[in-house]
Amino acid sequence: MPATDQPRTWTITTDTGFSISGHLPPWATDDPSEHQLPVDRLGIALSDINHHQEIHGHTLPLRTPDPCHADGQSVTVFRGSIDCDPYATEPDLRIPVFNFHLVDDYRLEALGPDDITELATTFRAHADLLDHQVRPALIQARRDWQLHGTLPRAAAGPHPSER
Template sequence: MNPAATSPSALPPLPPAPAPARRWVITTTTGETITGHLPAWATADPSEHGLPPKELSACLADINHSRQFPGHVLPLYSPANPDGQPTPVEILHGSIDCNPYATAPDTRIPVANLHLAGEYWLTDLDPHELAQLANGLRTLADRLDHDTIPTLIDARTDWTTHHPHTAGARS
């Protein structure tokens, strides 16, 4: 073996071959077949077989390629909660969605949707809008770390120093 030649075991491994593209297929009872791209990130296959032809347009309109992302659960207070106790609520649950047959062209390509809490959503975010939101949340987290937490610690120290320790004490 030539000492200047690189050993095959020293070469970096070849990248894996790309996976074949996934497809969904809808076939009607009359034999009509419609097929489309099924994204690798989509968690459900909308394929159907033996569909009555009159249901085809509704079936296509309902195609939603989606992937869910968990949010963060916090104990939240609500005046609607009859026992007055906090209820665990998931905030900032997200998804990537694409509706290839939607009437609105903007949702025919993948968009991000974020469920803030309750009935509040941020919808149809493009990558730039999602990046702006991420930067805003980082700014908020930094403010909590560098402003709010130290101010809260100072406020509690001041309170325990200057406030009587017995509940309801009067001076």
């Protein structure tokens, strides 16, 4: 198997020399690896691991009470992410899931017939993005996790309890 096809891994090494590693999905944008982590922070570091990929959708010109956004400014109204938290307390979050983010306090006002057509077109584009990009990406992420996302492996070095 060529090196580029090798599964990626993350590794956390403590200040005692104990290290633990696990699967880093190909779609994850951040590597949670750490070196010389104080051993008493290992549990927190593991619980903070979040494999994550942002998914951005389409924009609409919105009105908002937020002074940081000018009325009529185009704002991304569809945003989501594929996430996997291998150490989550909820088992359903330990496999890749899709999180859809809704935006509060934005309004579309005084829409005319052409505006409604544009809105419907944008919603159809959102649905197409979900059907044709997000769903297949999530299915692939789950297949990859099923193949490689096993429990982390401890490497040589003293176990944290042996410090």
